[in-house]
Amino acid sequence: MQPMSLMNALYSRFERMIDPFGPHEDGPPPDKLLPFFWQYLKQAWPLFVAILIAGFLFTITEVAVFRFMADIVDYLTHTRPADLWRTHGADFIRMGLILGIAWPLIGLVHSLFLRQAITSNFPNLIRWQSHRHVVRQSIGFFTNDYAGRVASKVVETASAVRNTLTTLCDTMLYVVIYFGSAIVLFFEADYRLVIPLVVWSIVYGMVCTFFVPKLGVAASEGAEARSALVGRIVDTYTNIQTVKLFAGTRHEDDYVREGLLNNSRKWQVQERLITGLDTATSFLNSILLLVMAGLAIWLWSQGQITVGAIALVGALTQRLISMSNWVMFQVTSLFENIGSVQNGIETISRPHTVVDAAEAPPLDIRRGEVRFEHVGFGYGSGAAAISDFDLAIAPGEKIGLVGPSGAGKSTLVNLFLRLYDLSSGRILIDGQDIAGVSQESLRAHIAMVTQDTSLLHRSISDNIAYGSPGATQTEIDRAAERAHAAGFIPALTDSQGRTGYDAHVGERGVKLSGGQRQRIAIARVLLKNAPILVLDEATSALDSEVEAAIQESLLELMTGKTVIAIAHRLSTIARMDRLVVVDGGRIIETGTHEALIAAGGLYARLWARQTGGFLAESVG
Incomplete structure (x- = not known):
């Protein structure tokens, strides 16, 4: 098997580890943060455990690199070149096997679990289950909110849950292993090297305690402002015809500008906190580096540590400093994501107000x-x-x-x-x-034709057959003929070059005239052929000639049915x-x-x- 084929097979195997559309518990997601996370984590927890194990092994191996560097410096300092391989050849082979084979393979396994198994399908699992709950909300739920805002929360909350869990797995693991390993290695060199590290870690924790809760609040408010902004923009685009007809472009500019200004204000609060956190961390790191370097050199001058120990202390301290900045970035991202999740829970986890009775027949x-x-x-x-x-x-x-x-x-x-x-x-x-x-x-x-007919942004065939998924194209054609829609459908085309019954109609059917939309809606009802028919201003968008023709079809459709008509x-x-x-x-x-x-x-x-x-x- 070719290497690329082998890798593709490996990718596919890991990508199938989560089925986004598999069976799951029905009912509203929990409305509290930790239960909400657990609702989805429990469906894929073995994969997160695998990430922790692979991440642990990868990080331990990375820490071992610093120990190897110290050993190599000491080997080169205290061993004659002629005796180097004879004395330490086995150590070099061990280092080579660990760094050249084990470390990359562990990294590959970690990436496969993280990127292939979790990154793509885990958010889709959350989105699918959240969507299935939200789409079953009552009409009142949707009339009291922006559709764009609701959709934004369904999509973004899933990504935020994934990012939070993967960040916790990686960040906390790195912090615990690196900090613990540094204490052990520094203590082996000289116990006094541990003192600055412990003091630094205490002050670092105090800085985090001060800034992080404020970041959490700011992130939640920023996520809400972003969702509201998306809702305003989508509201404008969805109703673009009304905007144009009433010369409302400037009004919509002001409406969206207000949302943008609010979004900017909320995120500026967060960015100020981040800048303060970065500055405090930079000062702490500079002090740690100076103190550790000075202390290590002094101990060496007293003959109490080796040159290899100095190399270890310098490299590992620099790594800890780099990691502290990375941890700050991750913590900031973590609380942004937690804020997004908290914000999303308010919408996604609302219980249904119109529900079926238990075991409803x-x-x-x-x-x-x-x-x-x-x-x-x-x-x-x-x-x-x-x-x-x-x-x-x-x-x-x-x-x-x-x-x-x-x-x-x-x-x-x-x-x-x-x-x-x-x-x-x-x-x-x-x-x-x-x-x-x-x-x-x-x-x-119940089949219904409303006054304000909105079609799905799909093909003409899909819209006519929406209430009758198993309908054949012949049945769709016949329904269009009976609704007097067959005359204009063949001339339809869309931006993708699709024509006729395959042409897409635009959001809410905006590419069709009111009369054309109404005839498609009537064709849909004719095809559904339900025993009860509801007509709410069914022919209001039609001219008199077309209305007369449609009435013939409706009269035929009404035969033998119970009908409620509003006009x-x-x-x-x-x-x-x-x-x-x-x-x-x-x-x-x-x-x-x-x-x-x-x-x-x-x-x-x-x-x-x-x-x-x-x-x-x-x-x-």
Whole structure:
């Protein structure tokens, strides 16, 4: 086997040691720092133990180098050249084997565990499990935060956990082994050499105790400021069309500038602390080097240590000084990462507010009867949005929800989809309380077209088949035809040269017009073919001609289904089986279009204000 092939096989073996997508505990991650770390560490702890063992052996070997240097100096000082190999040949062979073979191999093993086994897949394991928890949060969770900020925390927290654990493994190991070895080696040379080292280490620890806690606080605040900045920038980019339409570029400049200034202020506090720490460490290190050098030379002048001991003291002291600066850098990085983890925990570890009941069964729809029984709901501490709402919808009945803006129509639909939990009452589908069945099965049996259609930044085919993953391309084509979308799809192209059904539509579908997005959404619902259909201003983005054509497809789709439709253009739902007029979260009128017109109530007044529109002749 070729050397590169052998190394690639070795890399692959270590890269497979962690399966990011393997089985794991469900539920929210712990909301405390140490349990949060343990949640993920326990899934890969043998690899971290291997890093510690390999790191221990590598560091001990590195320390041995300084002992070898001292021995070599003494050999050369006290042995004649002709007798050097005969007297110390075995020692040179031992040194060569350790330094030439053992040390590089141990370093390779350490790197394989660190770089191949942990660095790539361990953060992905954390990201995957965090994402699976976060994506199942309620709609309220996402409406109260920046999407970019949440995504930033999911991605960055994983890297921070990995960096913290690997830094602890390497840094603490180096500190313990180097410091312990220095004391032993200095004591062997002369016990007085240990005194400056002990004094230095005590003062060094006091300096760390002063600066490190402050660095931890500053790092946490800096991580929060960075996440907020990312959220502001992503918010601007996501809503770029609104920014352009309202000439808001300067306003967004100010908005992002404010975030940048706050981010700078927080990180300046941290950098000041780091500068102070670096300066204090430099003074300490200079004093240690001067004292150790002076003491070693004095002891040599008194004939109490050898030249080799001086070489050992000088080299090891210089290494300790270099290591102290490295440790400071690592400690700073460590607390930055811990701050990022603490900041991320606040978002990632929030428990779900809308959860399935234990062992919740899937929804079983046989007829499609829907009942709202004394339903009540309010957003936060404000007034109730829905109050004592009662409505029975027979299997296959087509209901139109009508009312002024803010009447509670969309809230009712959100409650029906269990995007929020009820404050009181219950909603039944074929006698099954939706709070007692799994959310996935509930939404799988309901197809919905909304007014504000947003598509995934994926291909046209992926978007149409999103609710029907097993759909064939023929079925996708047929759904597009029925939604009157097949006419414009072949002409679509994207920046990667993909065309037609393979073309990607941009974030939230921004590369398509409103009418085109709506037709793709309708095609998606046509393909899903769920037994319950919800239409929330489904044709509001379409012109009258296309709307008339789409209505034919929707009427076909509604046949044999239970339908709940919302429309401000009353003409689009006037021929539903029954209209339910809602105001202030309550039903104030119900009946057919003709009966409500004759009653002269709120519906009649809303109808009088509108003219034109499509009026379906019949509903299947």
